Amino acid sequence: MDGTNSHQQEPCKKHKRKKRRIECDKGVVDRLSELPDEIIYIILSFLPLRQAASTSILSHRWPNLWKHTSNLDFVNINRRHNKRTTEIEHDSWDVSTCKNVKMVNSVLESHKALFLKEFRIQFYINNSAQSTITKWLEFVWSRQVERLKLKFICENSLKHKLLLGDLLGEIRPMQHLKTLSLRSLIMSGEDISLFLKNCPLLRELTIEGSHLTSEVKFCDSTLVLEELRIRKCNIQEYFINISAPNLALVSVDARPGQLWIENVPRLVAVNFAIYSARYTMQHFTSAKLSWNGFPIMPNLKTLHVKESSLYEHGCLLSLKSVISACPCLQIFKIEVV
Secondary structure (H helix, E strand, O other): OHHHHHHHHHHHHHHHHHHHHHHHHOOOOOHHHHOOHHHHHHHHHOOOHHHHHHHHHOOOOOOOHHHHOOEEEEEOOOOOOOHHHHHHHHHHOOOOOOHHHHHHHHHHHHOOOOOOOEEEEEOEOOHHHHHHHHHHHHHHHOOOOOEEEEEOEOOOOHHHOEEHHHHHOOOOOOOOOOEEEEEOEEEOHHHHHHHHHHOOOOOEEEEEOOEEOOOEEEEOOOOOOOEEEEEOOEOOOOOEEEEOOOOOEEEEEOOOOOEEEOOOOOOOEEEEEEOOOOOOHHHHHOOOOOOOOOOOOOOOOEEEEEEOOHHHHOOOOOHHHHHHHOOOOOEEEEEEO
16 A cells, blocks of 8 residues: 555656746746845855846846945956066056946946945056045945955055045045055055044054055054054154054064054054064064063963064074063064065
8 A cells, every 4th residue: 555655646746846847947936036135135245246246147136136235346356466567557557448447437336235344446556546536435435334445556656656645535434444454555644543533443454565654653542443454564764653452463564663562451463574684673672662661461472573683683682571571472483584
């Protein structure tokens, strides 16, 4: 009896599977279109912008959904930039004909989301696009962005770099901004302070390959800044003053005497780079990091120092002050480069 029933049920199951396939082939069943818009927006936010736009062919409900994506990531993935290719691109680059600029303009004109998780620019651009970028940033200010990354690729010459102060225009308070990354810009300490003042929730700040034109201060007990990175920048003879009680990570390339640190009780990881043959670790540890000698860092667990001339002077006695100031230090790495 059991065998008979099983044989009778098999054709029925096969018929149902065949019927479902026919329905799918005819387009009767469209699972993608059944998803709520909010779920589709989340899915699209994990895709690169070009791929998100290409999803418009997947379903009759999808043609305009990519315009609500919360991530706008404009990265030129087709070019690997080095000094030579950047120089060549500079000679032929024109803001009015640049495909990347046109793409950004087109997307911003049609974008409809009210909030942005991330806005990132990463392709060659120079100061002839100053007014264009200002318009982009005005769009960003209006979208309550959480992560802003302006990683411009530009020739090293100062005359071609963009001025951050001119880009900002009428900067508005960015109450939701948590991460800010800037590269290949000319900026002053006042420009950076303006960002800090208008971004009360800023937790991560990275400045790379830029030219600083005045002293920079991160000195405010109300700062929620947790991670600070200043890498490969032209600081000239200006100071970097750090007094931020919530900082947990600091990574700075600076000459001794330029970096002043105090009031950093929550600091957990520090990276210093000493590349000049004129300076050694001793310069950093002998009353050069703060007004009162090497700062007390009660929670510091990792200290990484890159130095080019440690053994040229052959003195490690100054490291005693570091160890005394960091009672919880677990990893102390000195890298000779």
